[in-house]
Amino acid sequence: MSRIQPLKRTSTLALRQRKTRLLASFQLPPDVLHASLIERFLKCGKANCHCHTGGPKHGPFFYLNRCFAKGQLQSLLLKSPDQIAQARQSVAAYAQVVQGLDQISQINHELLRRGEPLVATSA
């Protein structure tokens, strides 16, 4: 994850150029997904299984968890390696979108702080 340089020392022109580059490269991936990919090892339902007597648990099982308001959680068990790979990619795509938005947002915040217009007026 690339850290944005401290914006207060960056010239307004450089900020605008950076924002232009960010906006030009910004894409909304069609597979974007806001969730967490969770890996779990679990005990099974057989009382005499090794997993109940200190042996290794079963797994890994992969779940896609989505949070709703008031602590509600939706958990989806991913059943195939292809689903797991897709989920991993989609969750990463979401993080990338958020990172891009956040960088643009930081630049806009700094432009506002300077009393600059957020959208440069063309001459």
Ligand SMILES: [Zn+2]
């Ligand atoms: Zn077991």
